[in-house]
Amino acid sequence: MGMETRTKQPDSRTRLLNAALHTLRAKGYNATRVEDLCAVAGVTKGSFFHHFRSKDELALAAIAHWDELTGGLFAAAAYHALEDPRERLLAYLDLRSELLAGELPEYTCLAGMLTQETYLTKPELTDACERSISGHAASLVADIEAAMQRYGVEDGWTAESLALHTQAVLQGAFILAKARGEAALAAESIAHLRRYIMLLFRDRT
Amino acid sequence: MGMETRTKQPDSRTRLLNAALHTLRAKGYNATRVEDLCAVAGVTKGSFFHHFRSKDELALAAIAHWDELTGGLFAAAAYHALEDPRERLLAYLDLRSELLAGELPEYTCLAGMLTQETYLTKPELTDACERSISGHAASLVADIEAAMQRYGVEDGWTAESLALHTQAVLQGAFILAKARGEAALAAESIAHLRRYIMLLFRDRT
DNA sequence: GTTACTATACCGATCAGTGGGTATGGTGTC
DNA sequence: GACACCATACCCACTGATCGGTATAGTAAC
Numbered sequence: 001m002g003m004e005t006r007t008k009q010p011d012s013r014t015r016l017l018n019a020a021l022h023t024l025r026a027k028g029y030n031a032t033r034v035e036d037l038c039a040v041a042g043v044t045k046g047s048f049f050h051h052f053r054s055k056d057e058l059a060l061a062a063i064a065h066w067d068e069l070t071g072g073l074f075a076a077a078a079y080h081a082l083e084d085p086r087e088r089l090l091a092y093l094d095l096r097s098e099l100l101a102g103e104l105p106e107y108t109c110l111a112g113m114l115t116q117e118t119y120l121t122k123p124e125l126t127d128a129c130e131r132s133i134s135g136h137a138a139s140l141v142a143d144i145e146a147a148m149q150r151y152g153v154e155d156g157w158t159a160e161s162l163a164l165h166t167q168a169v170l171q172g173a174f175i176l177a178k179a180r181g182e183a184a185l186a187a188e189s190i191a192h193l194r195r196y197i198m199l200l201f202r203d204r205t
Numbered sequence: 206m207g208m209e210t211r212t213k214q215p216d217s218r219t220r221l222l223n224a225a226l227h228t229l230r231a232k233g234y235n236a237t238r239v240e241d242l243c244a245v246a247g248v249t250k251g252s253f254f255h256h257f258r259s260k261d262e263l264a265l266a267a268i269a270h271w272d273e274l275t276g277g278l279f280a281a282a283a284y285h286a287l288e289d290p291r292e293r294l295l296a297y298l299d300l301r302s303e304l305l306a307g308e309l310p311e312y313t314c315l316a317g318m319l320t321q322e323t324y325l326t327k328p329e330l331t332d333a334c335e336r337s338i339s340g341h342a343a344s345l346v347a348d349i350e351a352a353m354q355r356y357g358v359e360d361g362w363t364a365e366s367l368a369l370h371t372q373a374v375l376q377g378a379f380i381l382a383k384a385r386g387e388a389a390l391a392a393e394s395i396a397h398l399r400r401y402i403m404l405l406f407r408d409r410t
Numbered sequence: 411g412t413t414a415c416t417a418t419a420c421c422g423a424t425c426a427g428t429g430g431g432t433a434t435g436g437t438g439t440c
Numbered sequence: 441g442a443c444a445c446c447a448t449a450c451c452c453a454c455t456g457a458t459c460g461g462t463a464t465a466g467t468a469a470c
Contacts, residue, residue: 012449028322030235034426045427046451055426105325112377115384116321117233120310130384157396164381164390165374165397172317172377176369179320179335185369191362192370196397199404217415239460250461252416260460 013051015041020062021069026105029059029117029125056122059114063128066110067135074139085146086201092140093194096170100183100190107183109133112171133171137163151201162200169193218256220246225267226274231310234264234322234330261327264319268333271315272340279344290351291406297345298399301375305388305395312391313383314338317376338376342368356406367405374398 010018019040023032034055038048052058079091099107111132118125137160144159173186215223224245228237239260243253257263284296304312316337323330342365349364378391 026325028235028324028326030233031322031326033424044451047449049427050449050451053427111384112380113321115380116318117236119233119383120231121233121236126384130386133381133384155400157393157400161393162397165394168377168381168391168394169370169374170377171380172373172375175317175320175376176338176373178324179316179331179338181335186373188362188366189370189373192367192401195360195362196401196404199401238458249417251418251464254461255415258461 012041012043012047016043016048016051016058017062017065020058021066021110022105024059024062025108025110025113029114034058056125059122059125060128063111063114063125063132067132070136074136085143085150086197088143089140089147089197089201090194092143093166093190093197097187097190100177100186104177104181104183107186108174108178109171112174133167134164137167140166147201152204153200155200166193217246217248217252221248221253221256221263222267222270225263226271226315227310229264229267230313230315230318234319239263261330264327264330265333268316268319268330268337272337275341279341290348290355291402293348294345294352294402294406295399297348298371298395298402302392302395305382305391309382309386309388312388313379314376317379338372339369342372345371352406357409358405360405371398 016037019037020032023036023040027036034048035045037058038045048058052061074092074095077092077095079088079095082088082091101107111129114125115129115133118129140163141159144162147153148159169189169192170186173189176189177183177186221242224242225237228241228245232241239253240250242263243250253263257266279297279300282297282300284293284300287293287296306312316334319330320334320338323334345368346364349367352358353364374394374397375391378394381394382388382391
């Protein structure tokens, strides 16, 4: 799986994982049949069970795949070069806003979706989702801490809690957007979060 | 057995709806079997299909039941008597925080949960969820508008968008709480939202 | 008798997972 | 080069269990 030649088509395993990212986010875990994924990936069920021992195991692999993709996306983002940590946070939110441009199931969070559906029924999956969300939140903590220091915030809340709050807002925004069927709603929620962060980290002139 | 049947227990239909509120929020729509609900409600499948034509119809009825219960709860809350609309909003959030005291699947939002799972697969259910969430959000708009006026806010955002944002935060907080398995997380997100509202509606002395 | 409700046995569709098979490509041996 | 050998990847037909829904028979109350 390491160094692969630059073929036009990814291999079956990757195609199944990509199909999973798309379909799981659109229809959820239980409503997605193994054969749906096979159809999207253009393989047969035999191939599916050659690569994954079970549907659960595919979901686990899909979350790992998701972490890899999104981790890369945000790690490579340009805003890390900004000098002011507050600006880095705001730029992060702006990027999240920009990502809303695609189709709805494409910008939604896989981990958030699966958390709801697997809670109490599939502990390993819930755990994997938790690690995914918490890991992403953790990547914001350093910037938040730096901003707190720079802007002299001592308000009885922790950097971790604000990092998790940003993720909560995003997750909630996705639900609202799904309910209403419009991405604009999610954008407005992110705008409110952006305003909150600007109010928290104010220039004390 | 005959004489004991006439207890103060709610009728079968209501017991099924209550079972649905509990079980659907805990396990989701697809993972909840009709017979699970029957077991919790203490009735048989025959009774279930006497009261509801299908599982979908039950879910619809459960959302209506949910709207009734929560609508009553918030309509009857004491804080509506407060004079300052900002204080009414803050008190609303405090009430939401207090409700987190119960077991996790008990304070979660049924509509938010079902939205995710029925998106693209059960349009009528998604619509019902949308109406439920939007309706609840709408009940906050008057107070937000009054607060905007009283505190002289003219910031390029609407009362509706802030109302929906509060719901987004709550929905997201529930997901995080489920992922981590602790209600405290949801409380912290609500605290951030509370702080945001206090920063928006500031006394300009 | 009729209406409202409950119970039980069953049907039919669905779908995760299996088993048995083929195709391809690599490797060692003579 | 030809051969056997083996591993990986893949396909198709099937199965066994699950579960929404139905058919039907009953009971209680007016």
